[in-house]
Amino acid sequence: xxxxxxxxxVSVALGQTVRITCQGDSLRNYYxxxxxxxPGQAPVLVVYGKNNRPSGIPDRFSGSNSGNTASLxxxxxxxxxxxDYYCHSRDSSxxxxxxxxxxxxxxL
Amino acid sequence: QVQLVQSGAEVKKPGAxxxxxxxxxxYTFTSYAIHWVRQAPGHRLEWMGWINTGNGNTKSSQNFxxxxxxxxxxxxxxxxxxxxxxxxEDTAVYYCAKNGDGDLHYWGQGxxxxxxx
Numbered sequence: 391x392x393x394x395x396x397x398x399x400v401s402v403a404l405g406q407t408v409r410i411t412c413q414g415d416s417l418r419n420y421y422x423x424x425x426x427x428x429p430g431q432a433p434v435l436v437v438y439g440k441n442n443r444p445s446g447i448p449d450r451f452s453g454s455n456s457g458n459t460a461s462l463x464x465x466x467x468x469x470x471x472x473x474d475y476y477c478h479s480r481d482s483s484x485x486x487x488x489x490x491x492x493x494x495x496x497x498l
Numbered sequence: 499q500v501q502l503v504q505s506g507a508e509v510k511k512p513g514a515x516x517x518x519x520x521x522x523x524x525y526t527f528t529s530y531a532i533h534w535v536r537q538a539p540g541h542r543l544e545w546m547g548w549i550n551t552g553n554g555n556t557k558s559s560q561n562f563x564x565x566x567x568x569x570x571x572x573x574x575x576x577x578x579x580x581x582x583x584x585x586x587e588d589t590a591v592y593y594c595a596k597n598g599d600g601d602l603h604y605w606g607q608g609x610x611x612x613x614x615x
């Protein structure tokens with residue numbers, strides 16, 4: 391399957407830790423990339439590769455991978471982290487890409 | 499700095515085609531592929547396809563059943579995405595994006611395409 395499946399929604403208390411997961415067969419061979427998207431805005435890359443962050447992304451964002459599951463962890467969630475998060479990777483053929491179903495993160 | 503500037507909003511009738519442009523600047527255009535992604539209102543991101551801006555080779559998602567055509571003009575440092583046989587479900591914001599430190603590091607501002615009779 392080329393699908394990447396995420397939980398639809400998660401909530402986290404301010405300052406606590408939340409993990410967002412992404413499952414798919416292609417993740418056994420390819421790393422996931424993670425995007426944050428706020429309403430009305432273009433997505434922003436937050437984590438890529440094994441566990442890398444572009445310049446300007448806080449170090450409270452981290453990524454990990456195990457088998458067919460990729461995870462994005464926000465350690466010490468802040469109010470500004472409330473957003474939709476999408477994983478992204480190549481499909482099993484390696485020639486096409488696919489986005490995950492998306493996870494809405496609410497910071498309480 | 500890297501910039502991707504897209505063309506403006508479009509309103510099209512069902513059955514028509516739309517062509518969205520993505521003007522790149524701040525880097526060597528032919529060194530990075532450009533991807534196209536869309537997002538219908540209230541829906542998830544959907545990858546449409548990509549173009550190797552160096553040699554012009556393209557790959558498109560099978561979800562579009564041959565309706566999407568991606569091209570580039572290297573002299574204008576611009577990529578284009580044309581979607582044909584439009585239907586109401588194609589109403590969405592269309593984005594171009596390029597790799598950088600990671601996949602899809604840089605994004606255009608988005609172009610709203612509305613399909614309505």
